[in-house]
Amino acid sequence: MNFRGINHVVLKVRDLAASDRFYRGVLGLERVGERPGMVFYTAGGHHHDLALVEFGAQASSPRHDQTGLFHFCLDVPDETALAELYRRCRQEGVPMLGSVDHTIMRSFYVRDPDGHVVELGFDVPKEEWSHLPNAFLVDQPYEPPLLQK
Secondary structure (H helix, E strand, O other), rough: OOOOOOOOEEEOOHHHHHHHHHHHOOOOOEEEEEEEOOEEEEEOOOOOOOEEEOOOOOOOOOOOOOOOOOOEEEEEOOHHHHHHHHHHHHHHOOOEEEEEEOEEEEEEEEEOOOOOOHHHHHOHHHHHOOOOOOOOOOEEEOOOOOOOO
């Protein structure tokens, strides 16, 4: 079987309106559809890349030591776009979890209103890391001048 990639992710959320403000208002995803209790967004790659399903205030988040989604990543085109997104998240008071150079990608991590970890990053050109025996082995600190504003 040949997969072409991941088509979309669906997240359970407590408050659809609060999550919409984050994913559409802060991160800038385009809202492309809805149905009762659900909202669909595109980042430009598919009919939808992310969907949110409202479970209400009684829903609880899994503990850190439980299995489940660790994080998902939204891709931006380049470092300039990442720096702009970083500034926007900081201005909006989004909980920041840190930034990192993964060798294959550079990114930063945030929490959405329900505590889901979202990685925001851009791919480093393959020619910069393909010579390494295992480019996934080591992470480095990531503090480029663009993010130090």
